[in-house]
Amino acid sequence: MAAEIHPKPQARIPVLLGKIEAFQDVVSTAVIIPKEDGVITVSEDRTVRVWLKRDSGQYWPSIYHTLPAPCSCMSFNPETRRLSLGMDTGTVSEFILAEDYNKMTPSKNYQAHQGRVTVVLFVLEMEWVLSTGQDKNFTWHCSESGQRLGVYRTPAWVSGLQFDVETRHAFVGEHSGQVTILKLEQDRCSLVTTFKGHAGSVTALCWDPVQRVLFSGSSDHSIIMWDIGGCKGTAIELQGHNEKVQGLSCAPHTRQLISCSSDGGIVIWNMDVTRQETPEWQDSDSCQKCEQPFFWNFKQMWDSKKIGLRQHHCRKCGQAVCGKCSSKRSTIPLMGFEFEVRVCDPCHESITDEDRAPTATFHDSKHGILYMHFEPTRGWLLTSGTDKVIKLWDMTPVVS
Ligand SMILES: [Zn+2]
Numbered sequence: 001m002a003a004e005i006h007p008k009p010q011a012r013i014p015v016l017l018g019k020i021e022a023f024q025d026v027v028s029t030a031v032i033i034p035k036e037d038g039v040i041t042v043s044e045d046r047t048v049r050v051w052l053k054r055d056s057g058q059y060w061p062s063i064y065h066t067l068p069a070p071c072s073c074m075s076f077n078p079e080t081r082r083l084s085l086g087m088d089t090g091t092v093s094e095f096i097l098a099e100d101y102n103k104m105t106p107s108k109n110y111q112a113h114q115g116r117v118t119v120v121l122f123v124l125e126m127e128w129v130l131s132t133g134q135d136k137n138f139t140w141h142c143s144e145s146g147q148r149l150g151v152y153r154t155p156a157w158v159s160g161l162q163f164d165v166e167t168r169h170a171f172v173g174e175h176s177g178q179v180t181i182l183k184l185e186q187d188r189c190s191l192v193t194t195f196k197g198h199a200g201s202v203t204a205l206c207w208d209p210v211q212r213v214l215f216s217g218s219s220d221h222s223i224i225m226w227d228i229g230g231c232k233g234t235a236i237e238l239q240g241h242n243e244k245v246q247g248l249s250c251a252p253h254t255r256q257l258i259s260c261s262s263d264g265g266i267v268i269w270n271m272d273v274t275r276q277e278t279p280e281w282q283d284s285d286s287c288q289k290c291e292q293p294f295f296w297n298f299k300q301m302w303d304s305k306k307i308g309l310r311q312h313h314c315r316k317c318g319q320a321v322c323g324k325c326s327s328k329r330s331t332i333p334l335m336g337f338e339f340e341v342r343v344c345d346p347c348h349e350s351i352t353d354e355d356r357a358p359t360a361t362f363h364d365s366k367h368g369i370l371y372m373h374f375e376p377t378r379g380w381l382l383t384s385g386t387d388k389v390i391k392l393w394d395m396t397p398v399v400s
């Protein structure tokens with residue numbers, strides 16, 4: 001029988017390139033090595049492994065190193081092949097990987113925290129190692145001298161950290177849901193401002209140094225784009241996940257944002273459109289359309305953020321309306337609502353089909369995502385799942 005020729009699928013979806021399945025425990029953090037067909041993984045079982053793709057098409061470890069304690073976070077700098085690992089003991093351990101990725105050599109230890117290191121970030125341009133820990137300290141060390149340069153006490157545990165080299169601002173995402181912006185000097189740091197927008201903890205942060213916008217993802221399922229460079233102070237909401245956001249990454253060349261959630265959803269957002277801020281919800285004792293009074297204590301519900309009340313606000317104009325005057329639903333993609341939301345009747349009429357054109361695409365990774373890493377030069381995405389599997393995706397069909 002003649003071999004069947006399958007036509008190339010037309011659908012633009014991420015293509016699964018390979019899987020790594022040899023883990024006893026979930027992989028807490030992993031990165032794709034640029035220019036190598038390789039992956040570095042760190043898992044709860046205290047191992048660091050470097051996986052290289054062999055001629056068989058399978059990934060096999062070229063390095064299998066057991067650490068003295070579980071490792072919770074890492075930062076890999078490809079130019080220097082420097083691997084900074086944040087440990088449960090509070091230490092940040094630094095290793096240099098050999099050029100052929102067959103060996104890792106210990107280089108330094110920083111006694112950075114009391115208790116688990118939650119985020120570590122090596123900044124080559126500054127020769128700084130930034131880290132946050134369960135002790136609620138944000139610290140930075142000089143990677144040349146190994147000396148601690150400074151400490152800043154954060155109000156809550158930190159789950160995300162980004163740094164802008166040009167202006168030396170650190171963006172610190174907290175469990176409380178707020179993002180703190182710090183200005184770092186060599187040995188001093190000052191609080192610039194805090195952003196409050198999430199109803200749940202911040203789970204992911206991504207800084208786009210070109211557009212000068214910060215994205216924060218949260219356990220409240222939402223993503224907020226904070227326009228910092230534009231100085232307009234706008235905050236744009238992106239609602240496209242049904243579960244906790246677990247990872248965010250910018251694709252700088254195509255002005256897209258990639259986000260992942262714990263239910264396995266991968267969303268690719270087009271950020272090359274003019275998006276609109278969602279309106280402030282207005283406070284009223286009666287429906288702003290039909291003037292029927294509301295029979296509840298509005299102020300009290302607002303303060304306690306009761307969901308019942310949220311359902312009575314038009315997402316487009318922000319007016320407080322009764323259920324009768326807001327019976328219809330619509331997507332409002334340019335406001336970030338990729339799912340249908342409540343709108344008042346006049347707003348529903350004003351939204352055209354063109355307005356409803358989605359600005360994002362939705363994909364299913366088919367595993368609960370704990371962690372993601374995007375490598376922009378080849379357009380590859382790594383997802384680490386609750387199923388203890390690492391999946392590698394070619395994103396070029398959707399990120400282009
Ligand atoms: Zn009404």
Ligand SMILES: [Zn+2]
Nearest residue numbers: 314317344347
């Ligand atoms: Zn409205």
